[in-house]
Amino acid sequence: MIVVVDYGAGNIRNVANALESLSVEYVVSKNPKDIANADKIILPGVGHFGAAMKVLRERKLAIPIKNAISGGKPYLGICLGLQLLFEKSEEAPGVKGLGVLKGNVLRFRGKMKIPHIGWNSISKKKDSRILANTPSGKYFYFVHSYYANPLDRKAVLTTTNYGSEFVSGIESKNIVAFQFHPEKSGKLGMEILKRFCR
Amino acid sequence: MLAKRIIVCMDVDAGRVVKGIKFVGIRDAGNPVGLAGEYDAQSADELVFLDITASHEKRKIMIDVVRNVAARVFIPFTVGGGVRTLNDIASLLRAGADKVSINTAAVENPPLITAASKKFGSQCIVVAIDAKKRGKRWLVYTHGGRKETKLDAVKWAGEAEKMGAGEILLTSMDRDGTKKGCDIELTRKVSESVSIPVIASGGIGNPRHFAEVFSRGKADAALAASIFHYNEYTVAQVKSFLRKNGICVRE
Numbered sequence: 412m413i414v415v416v417d418y419g420a421g422n423i424r425n426v427a428n429a430l431e432s433l434s435v436e437y438v439v440s441k442n443p444k445d446i447a448n449a450d451k452i453i454l455p456g457v458g459h460f461g462a463a464m465k466v467l468r469e470r471k472l473a474i475p476i477k478n479a480i481s482g483g484k485p486y487l488g489i490c491l492g493l494q495l496l497f498e499k500s501e502e503a504p505g506v507k508g509l510g511v512l513k514g515n516v517l518r519f520r521g522k523m524k525i526p527h528i529g530w531n532s533i534s535k536k537k538d539s540r541i542l543a544n545t546p547s548g549k550y551f552y553f554v555h556s557y558y559a560n561p562l563d564r565k566a567v568l569t570t571t572n573y574g575s576e577f578v579s580g581i582e583s584k585n586i587v588a589f590q591f592h593p594e595k596s597g598k599l600g601m602e603i604l605k606r607f608c609r
Numbered sequence: 610m611l612a613k614r615i616i617v618c619m620d621v622d623a624g625r626v627v628k629g630i631k632f633v634g635i636r637d638a639g640n641p642v643g644l645a646g647e648y649d650a651q652s653a654d655e656l657v658f659l660d661i662t663a664s665h666e667k668r669k670i671m672i673d674v675v676r677n678v679a680a681r682v683f684i685p686f687t688v689g690g691g692v693r694t695l696n697d698i699a700s701l702l703r704a705g706a707d708k709v710s711i712n713t714a715a716v717e718n719p720p721l722i723t724a725a726s727k728k729f730g731s732q733c734i735v736v737a738i739d740a741k742k743r744g745k746r747w748l749v750y751t752h753g754g755r756k757e758t759k760l761d762a763v764k765w766a767g768e769a770e771k772m773g774a775g776e777i778l779l780t781s782m783d784r785d786g787t788k789k790g791c792d793i794e795l796t797r798k799v800s801e802s803v804s805i806p807v808i809a810s811g812g813i814g815n816p817r818h819f820a821e822v823f824s825r826g827k828a829d830a831a832l833a834a835s836i837f838h839y840n841e842y843t844v845a846q847v848k849s850f851l852r853k854n855g856i857c858v859r860e
Binding site: 422424429431432457520525528529530531550552554555561572573594595596597599600 | 649730849
């Protein structure tokens, strides 16, 4: 069973809607046991790094998620679900992230408008099953003010240009995560969800 | 590169899309879900549903519309019209809207913008501004353009940003419905005075108008209704024109 982790973040409904339209079996859950028993995990999210970590800890979800990832379960992180994998974020100084991946989360700097809202294109940095049918240059929907800065550059799956290049997709062993929202990126986004779930 | 967005706006009255939608080959042209799917297929980047339902009891129907659209169409959409309280915003977001636009209530009760963006995140709070030129400046109008305020539209956009708005939906009332193109000066002034995205609206009648408001007006997105509803142009045709003119759009 695919478990969509409910930590009170917005847009869980949208991810659930997308899975439903793909006829995928899933459960939205805040129960640590469900995560332990899950086949695959999706961590969606729009929200605040600090607030999200607080809820993950209060609901005792942080450790089960880390265990599931280290145990090799396929993990899909979306937006904040990508950022939470890292050690810390400029959005919430002093708050520890899940720390599954080394690196931090930074705020956009420069003359660009923030948040980065809208459709932007990806540039693939390596081959991957999840983007097998998606060439570089395709557009996905972004809504965010922060981006991840992974220490391990081999984990970088895609980058996107907004003022400068930032990491918009990550793949490392059983982890795949995107800064954009597949559930809001039309057909190409649905293709990513389909490939993760199947 | 971040693409300029083409946004299609639909007016919804008691659950039905109104204002002369004349699609060829759509059996039920008033059905919001069917139309949303059609515009998605045409590569619209976003949709806006404006609830113009006058009767208070029938306003709840909009929640079902939002739920149905969210279940079947997987591009971002905004809902506006008569949004007055945090509860209104919460129920629209919970039903599946990605963003909510606030107009009159933002002017009458500015702390609502702050409260809403703190609670739900500024990315989903759009402040809609209806502006009309008065002498050398533009004044803000509320109540669907019926009531003049003393607010300067450019300044109000800046204040809305400070209070937590994530985007500005800027409508030129002088141009709305004219098909003579957007108010470029107004759009550029607002866009240059804020650091959040600005959606230009009012007056778009052909693909060139989109190009103008993106290049000279500095808009991040442009919203149109009738040119798409009356099948004068498809979104794809507009995008192909823009691409030929060197403007970055999603295919």
